[in-house]
Amino acid sequence: MIVYESKLEGTQSQYGQLDAAIRTGRFVRNSMIRAWIDGQINSRNDAYKYCKVLADNPEFPWAKQLNSMARQAHAERAWAAIERFYRNCQAKIPEKKGFPKFKKYQVRDSVEYKTSGWQLSEDRRYLSFTDGFKAGNFKLWGSRNLHYYQLNQIKRVRVVRRHDGYYAQFLIDYKREENKELTGSQIGLDVGLNHFLTDSFGNKVDNPRFFRKDERKIKRLQRRLSKTKKGSKNRAKARNKLGRAHLKVSRRRNDWVCKLAQRVIQSNDLVAIENLKVRNLVKNHCLAKSISDAAWYRFREWLEYFGVVYGVPVIAVNPSYTSQNCSNCGQKVVKTLSTRTHKCPHCGYIADRDENAAINILKSALKEWSTTVGRTECQVSREIPLCLVLETDKSKGTQRKRKSKK
Numbered sequence: 001m002i003v004y005e006s007k008l009e010g011t012q013s014q015y016g017q018l019d020a021a022i023r024t025g026r027f028v029r030n031s032m033i034r035a036w037i038d039g040q041i042n043s044r045n046d047a048y049k050y051c052k053v054l055a056d057n058p059e060f061p062w063a064k065q066l067n068s069m070a071r072q073a074h075a076e077r078a079w080a081a082i083e084r085f086y087r088n089c090q091a092k093i094p095e096k097k098g099f100p101k102f103k104k105y106q107v108r109d110s111v112e113y114k115t116s117g118w119q120l121s122e123d124r125r126y127l128s129f130t131d132g133f134k135a136g137n138f139k140l141w142g143s144r145n146l147h148y149y150q151l152n153q154i155k156r157v158r159v160v161r162r163h164d165g166y167y168a169q170f171l172i173d174y175k176r177e178e179n180k181e182l183t184g185s186q187i188g189l190d191v192g193l194n195h196f197l198t199d200s201f202g203n204k205v206d207n208p209r210f211f212r213k214d215e216r217k218i219k220r221l222q223r224r225l226s227k228t229k230k231g232s233k234n235r236a237k238a239r240n241k242l243g244r245a246h247l248k249v250s251r252r253r254n255d256w257v258c259k260l261a262q263r264v265i266q267s268n269d270l271v272a273i274e275n276l277k278v279r280n281l282v283k284n285h286c287l288a289k290s291i292s293d294a295a296w297y298r299f300r301e302w303l304e305y306f307g308v309v310y311g312v313p314v315i316a317v318n319p320s321y322t323s324q325n326c327s328n329c330g331q332k333v334v335k336t337l338s339t340r341t342h343k344c345p346h347c348g349y350i351a352d353r354d355e356n357a358a359i360n361i362l363k364s365a366l367k368e369w370s371t372t373v374g375r376t377e378c379q380v381s382r383e384i385p386l387c388l389v390l391e392t393d394k395s396k397g398t399q400r401k402r403k404s405k406k
């Protein structure tokens, strides 16, 4: 699956209809969760059946307006949340099991269509929605050409609302495969705050300077937002500004890590990384750290993605002791966070702390790899495919007002 994304250009009233569709998608999802709590739904099939019940209920006339397959797609979303909860309960994970929550309104939300309820124009430059909300015809802004794919390869169309407008995502059934020459090189990567990453050859990649700049900018906008009065117009404006800044920053970071990941994959035959728990990453409240954590997480996703594309195994290993053990003799050498150099009293090996860790990561990955020979698929942690195309024509498509033809 690959995802193409382009911005939707329409009128304010058309955007209003998209809002209604998004709201209804959320309504379907929340109704499913409600029905599940009340014991009316016990399986995915029940959820599908319940779609019909919702649509036939005269109390909720809007439910019928949404395309029937889109209703199902949102029932699937609800069921996925319920299933995840069941799985966590079965796995007996400590702490929270993730009981399905009702979703509240937020700007970043989406509605998902399957193969009906929308139509592409002949030249594939326009997308129109044909369900009961009658959102009409939108111009598609973006650099990618949809001509390359058959219509029946488009499995889903998602309308995503962000702080800077509305986007259409096309989920295309296509497996990307690229050829790659063997390079004879295997690499281990260690991430840290001081450097974005250190590899097992001792090379370092620094955090780009814009990480710092972005952090300052977001802090400033955050302060400005907190000074405005609740419910005021200025507050709405400030929130939109902050939202846009977040978007810009994350696009920039994503672009940077994507290119870095592709370079790493292209120049190695095996890549070893630490299996850091996302749960722990999200917890911290330090902005600088959370920015580099988010970037690291995206980087890992891109590594796994390009790993599949180029046929390079990406192995995530248990991060414990990778920085403590000596990569030369295997003995444990205890150091504090501030010790930057690894000096082994047992064998006399001296190396940079992060380089030593990166070598350890590579070593345990190779060990793990050799015991699982025969396994061809590497573990891609993500179910939802990554978005290949980030909006490139930001300047052009910022919610332009087009005169409605009435």
Ligand SMILES: [Zn+2]
Pocket (backbone or CB within 6 Å): 326, 327, 328, 329, 330, 331, 344, 345, 346, 347, 348, 349
């Ligand atoms: Zn040693």
